[in-house]
Amino acid sequence: xxxxxxxxxxxxxxxxxxxxxxxxxxxxxxxxxxxxxxxxxxxxxxxxxxxxxxxxxxxxxxxxxxxxxxxxxxxxxxxxxxxxxxxxxxxxxxxxxxxxxxxxxxxxxxxxxxxxxxxxxxxxxxxxxxxxxxxxxxxxxxxxxxxxxxxxxxxxxxxxxxxxxxxxxxxxxxxxxxxxxxxxxxxxxxxxxxxxxxxxxxxxxxxxxxxxxxxxxxxxxxxxxxxxxxxxxxxxxxxxxxxxxxxxxxxxxxxxxxxxxxxxxxxxxxxxxxxxxxxxxxxxxxxxxxxxxxxxxxxxxxxxxxxxxxxxxxxxxxxxxxxxxxxxxxxxxxxxxxxxx
Numbered sequence: 001x002x003x004x005x006x007x008x009x010x011x012x013x014x015x016x017x018x019x020x021x022x023x024x025x026x027x028x029x030x031x032x033x034x035x036x037x038x039x040x041x042x043x044x045x046x047x048x049x050x051x052x053x054x055x056x057x058x059x060x061x062x063x064x065x066x067x068x069x070x071x072x073x074x075x076x077x078x079x080x081x082x083x084x085x086x087x088x089x090x091x092x093x094x095x096x097x098x099x100x101x102x103x104x105x106x107x108x109x110x111x112x113x114x115x116x117x118x119x120x121x122x123x124x125x126x127x128x129x130x131x132x133x134x135x136x137x138x139x140x141x142x143x144x145x146x147x148x149x150x151x152x153x154x155x156x157x158x159x160x161x162x163x164x165x166x167x168x169x170x171x172x173x174x175x176x177x178x179x180x181x182x183x184x185x186x187x188x189x190x191x192x193x194x195x196x197x198x199x200x201x202x203x204x205x206x207x208x209x210x211x212x213x214x215x216x217x218x219x220x221x222x223x224x225x226x227x228x229x230x231x232x233x234x235x236x237x238x239x240x241x242x243x244x245x246x247x248x249x250x251x252x253x254x255x256x257x258x259x260x261x262x263x264x265x266x267x268x269x270x271x272x273x274x275x276x277x278x279x280x281x282x283x284x285x286x287x288x289x290x291x292x293x294x295x296x297x298x299x300x301x302x303x304x305x306x307x308x309x310x311x312x313x314x315x316x317x318x319x320x321x322x323x324x325x326x327x328x329x330x331x332x333x334x335x336x337x338x339x340x341x
Contacts, residue, residue, distance in 0.1 A: 002083040003033045007097065008042070009060060009089050011184075012241065013285065014130075015042035016263035018088055019049060019151035021134035025086070026051040028140065035080070037097075044241045048153040060093065070096070078102045087112070088134050090124075107137055129284045148288045151267045155246045166210065166233050176208040178251045180261035181224060182217030182236070185309030187278035188257050190321055190329075192220060196227055197326035198255065201333065203231055207252065212236055212244060212261060253336065255329075258309075262287050271336055275329065277321040278313070280304045291339075295332050297324040 004025065008018045015038060026034055035054040036046045040062070046055045058064055058073055074097055084105040087094055095114035098106050108118035115121055122137050132147050179202075181195045199209050209228075211221035213236035221234035239247060241264070248254055248261075248268035256262045256272060258279045265272035265287060272287040276296035279285075280303065286294045297303075303320045305313075313320075 002029065002031075003035060003080055004029065004084045004086065005035045005037060005056075005077065005080070005082045005101075005103070007037045007085065007087040007089050007094050008046075009037060009039050009058060009091070009094060010042075011039075012042055012045065012260040013263045014088075015045045016151050016260070016267060017130045017285070018134060019045075019051075019153070019267075020131050020147075020149040021086075021088065021138055021140075022049065023051050023149065023152060024135065024140045025138055028138065035082070037077075045153065048155075048242050050152070050154055073097065074100045086137055087118075088137055109133070109137065126284070127282070129286070129288060131288065133284065148290075150269050150289070151263070153242060153245055153267050155249065156242050166235060175206065176210055176251055177202050178210045178212055178248055178254045178261075179224075180212050180217075180254065180256040180259065182213040182220050183257045183259040183309070184216070185278075186311050187305070187313055187318065187320075188259055188309040189220075190257055190275045190277055190324070192224060194321075194324075194326045194329070195224060198329055198333070199224065199228065199232060201326075201330045203228070205337070207231075209233070210235055210247070210251070212239070212247070253333075255333070258285065265292070273329075273332060273336060275324070277318075277324070278303065278305050278309050279307065283307055291336075293332065293336060295324065295329060297321075297328075299323075 008015055033053045036052050037056045037058055038046050040057055040059050043055055043057050046052050082103045085098055085103045086107045087098055090109055090112040092113040095112055095117055099117040106119045109124035110121040111124045135142055183189050202209050209232045211224055211234040213221050215237045218236045221236035225232050225234040245264050245267045248265055248270055251270055253271045254265040256274055258274055258276050262272055262274045269289055271291035274287050274294040280296055281294050297320055300319055302315050
């Protein structure tokens with residue numbers, strides 16, 4: 001049985017978007033033993049995939065950031081005697097790992113750092129969705145629609161007792177909408193006061209609103225929760241990634257910034273509305289299942305100002321968010337909710 005290594009040491013959203021590629025790899029190479037090299041933040045995601053046989057964790061920003069740890073990792077990879085390496089990740093460190101891996105058949109994108117070290121360089125097409133680009137990396141052919149493959153995870157059930165606490169004093173547990181108002185990047189965050197207007201609209205439609213996010217989003221979500229007397233609850237920082245997807249799977253809809261929750265919504269296969277501020281859907285990270293949509297104010301010369309966003313608006317106006325009025329979002333929500341009903 002051949003062993004194949006996939007290197008994906010980027011963050012949660014990128015990890016989720018690697019899953020369909022991994023699923024197809026397992027289909028193409030029927031009896032392959034598939035390993036994934038990832039960071040601690042995404043170990044849970046790859047460990048929950050039934051297509052992956054082994055997860056190798058590399059804490060490149062923490063305990064393993066020194067040169068000795070990198071050499072030790074390379075030694076470990078060499079000992080596995082992989083037949084192939086596929087690397088959707090394009091960093092300098094990843095290329096060093098590939099270079100000294102001892103593996104002859106290596107596949108990377110043509111915009112990878114030290115790209116010449118890969119045996120096969122595949123064109124990174126910025127006009128495509130990330131799922132399509134990853135399929136290109138492994139040589140999987142697709143048409144205009146059949147690339148839209150759901151990232152599969154083995155989900156856990158959220159404990160009923162915990163849900164009871166969340167929905168206390170709320171009559172209909174089946175009608176809740178999830179809002180993810182946070183992001184690592186401030187210029188990806190739709191303004192909190194605008195989210196308040198959206199939440200008011202949802203409450204008027206008799207939905208319960210759950211606010212989700214990671215540890216860094218707890219203060220924002222709690223602040224939004226405090227603006228409402230009832231039927232709005234923050235669970236930011238309380239659920240693991242897999243339990244968050246389980247929670248999403250029973251929701252009517254997810255409303256999210258251009259951030260990781262969008263991709264978790266794809267795992268849950270629910271309608272997702274992604275709000276773009278400083279970034280644009282054309283980067284290839286938009287929600288792609290049939291019931292989902294996205295919205296972006298693009299009539300600006302300064303947009304996009306970067307693929308990841310910034311801590312502050314580079315021109316000081318943040319018009320990409322403030323010109324995208326809540327009324328525009330609410331109109332799109334009404335359209336999506338009516339289509340669902």
